[in-house]
Amino acid sequence: MNYSVAFSTILIKEIRRFTRIWPQTLLPPAITTALYFLIFGKLIGDRIGLVHGIRYMDYIVPGIILMSVISHSYSNVVSSFYSTKFQRHIEELLVAPVPNYVILSGYVCGGIARGVLVGLVVAAISMIFTDTRILHWDIVAAVFVLTATLFALAGFINAVFADSFDDISIIPNFILTPLSYLGGVFYSVEMLPGIWQKVAQGNPILYMINAFRYGMIGVSDVQIQIAFAMTAGFILLLASLSLYLLHKGIGIKN
Amino acid sequence: MTALSIQNLKKTYGNGFEALKGVDLEVECGDFFALLGPNGAGKSTLIGIISSLVNKTSGKVRVFDHDLDTDRVAAKTCIGAVPQEINFNQFETCFSVVLNQAGYYGIPRKLAKQRTEQCLRQVELWDKRDTVSRRLSGGMKRRLMIARAMVHSPRLLILDEPTAGVDIEIRRSMWEMMQEVNKQGTTIILTTHYLEEAESLCRNIAIINNGEIVEKSAMHQLLGRMHTDHFVLDVGRSLTGAPAIAGYQIELVSERCLEVAVPKSLGLNRLFQELSARQIEVLSLRNKSNRLEQLFLDLVQ
Incomplete structure (x- = not known):
């Protein structure tokens, strides 16, 4: 059997899903980004001055882009896979001879596609407000894709365990958004008081944002090797857990 | 295979x-x-x-x-x-x-x-x-x-x-x-x-x-395996009671309607002859239930 056909079917279906409803999926991040730059960058940023020798408006660009990638890769998979369960058309996949890794990669790549597309939209908006230039394209691309992969996997696991629509909004609202804001999107951890600097280092999103910031503007609060190692480690962990859940049929089979 | x-x-x-x-x-x-x-x-x-x-x-x-x-x-x-x-x-x-x-x-x-x-x-x-x-x-x-x-x-x-x-x-x-x-x-x-x-x-x-x-x-x-069929008969005149015919179990459902259990060994022809002899004209006939339905109920009850 040709598994690449099954994979591309899931992926195309996923991409069509979020592009069909682009006013809900692609337009809001563009508007939100513009507001971030207007309020935090222009109005407040002018009073803050320089961070690590860089204009505040330019400093927050990487964090804002990556925050969009995180939230959209996550929400794409969690909402899509949960509604697949809710409407029971997950059964279409379960009766077919599609291996679990193909199901997982199809949905995760759908999440990556949306995360990357939204990231590009946000990056394009940021170009209107800033004159940021990318210093290390390879690091930027790697962090972009790895972060989207990690949060798409997290969204998948959330969807597997979700029993109601409430369950798919709890983690984004109460964990993901706070961790993103506290992950140094709008500030350098060096600006935090001593103890909070230590606390912030327990936040995995901090490492990803700083690696991305290093790739774009060349400054970081953490070592990027650690950031890559952590992201890769989490991806392996969540991918293994997702495959185990699919294998056992937890949350999707009777 | x-x-x-x-x-x-x-x-x-x-x-x-x-x-x-x-x-x-x-x-x-x-x-x-x-x-x-x-x-x-x-x-x-x-x-x-x-x-x-x-x-x-x-x-x-x-x-x-x-x-x-x-x-x-x-x-x-x-x-x-x-x-x-x-x-x-x-x-x-x-x-x-x-x-x-x-x-x-x-x-x-x-x-x-x-x-x-x-x-x-x-x-x-x-x-x-x-x-x-x-x-x-x-x-x-x-x-x-x-x-x-x-x-x-x-x-x-x-x-x-x-x-x-x-x-x-x-x-x-x-x-x-x-x-x-x-x-x-x-x-x-x-x-x-x-x-x-x-x-x-x-x-x-x-x-x-x-x-x-x-x-x-x-x-x-x-x-x-079915030995008996159940039929519902609409008859031409009002009845006050179910006619008694040997071998058939007959119930009066309403004045002009009978329900009959017909053993396969006796069949319908004899039933019609007996009813005709009693001046009871049969206007129409239908199965009481699907044959399989009767067997199904017997097996699962």
Whole structure:
């Protein structure tokens, strides 16, 4: 059997899903980004001055882009896979001879596609407000894709365990958004008081944002090797857990 | 060759409910097989296990000699399943629903499009190909599920109450379609609550009750076991009591209506003669219930 056909079917279906409803999926991040730059960058940023020798408006660009990638890769998979369960058309996949890794990669790549597309939209908006230039394209691309992969996997696991629509909004609202804001999107951890600097280092999103910031503007609060190692480690962990859940049929089979 | 072979299949749910208590079943290649049972008997669990929607507790399932545990891809490729409840993406068009399913079976896009057209035409939904599936009527949704199940040309088609809630005209056309599919060589397993449907279509039958197969035989053998037929007779004049005729059990349902248990050994001719001798004219006659229905009730009660 040709598994690449099954994979591309899931992926195309996923991409069509979020592009069909682009006013809900692609337009809001563009508007939100513009507001971030207007309020935090222009109005407040002018009073803050320089961070690590860089204009505040330019400093927050990487964090804002990556925050969009995180939230959209996550929400794409969690909402899509949960509604697949809710409407029971997950059964279409379960009766077919599609291996679990193909199901997982199809949905995760759908999440990556949306995360990357939204990231590009946000990056394009940021170009209107800033004159940021990318210093290390390879690091930027790697962090972009790895972060989207990690949060798409997290969204998948959330969807597997979700029993109601409430369950798919709890983690984004109460964990993901706070961790993103506290992950140094709008500030350098060096600006935090001593103890909070230590606390912030327990936040995995901090490492990803700083690696991305290093790739774009060349400054970081953490070592990027650690950031890559952590992201890769989490991806392996969540991918293994997702495959185990699919294998056992937890949350999707009777 | 057997299309489906099930050995000692057991399923116990997490709450301790034993849905299947060691089911053994064989369905021959090319058969049109009825699987009947009352609600909660274990039919859907059995079909769920065969279709990989439910995890079994123990036992073996082989589809055209492919073990569902060890030769999963080959076994699944042989099966097309039409579940009881609507389970397609209600936001997709009919064409996409069927086309995507072909993709899940690894059928390349170009061929998948041809097969999709063929299946939608077969279930008379080609005109609705661009309609969003949630806008279809109940009968159309069922036919769409049949088209989806047939898109990869399965050798075994499992239909779990495919005509539930469908009007008589569409039901008849679905019967014709199922018979045509069976004639082309596809083995069909049908569960239904319409027993005349099973009687008309199926050659072999199994009845499941409380997680166990309580009867398995050829349809004609099972029906041959009936010794008595029950008829309802409308008569030409008002009666005050049921006439007494030796060998027949007769009840007065209303002034002009009788219910008669007719032993096969005596037949209807003698009954008509006896009634005629009593100046009771029979205006019309109908079966009290489907013949299979009577047997079914006897077996599951």
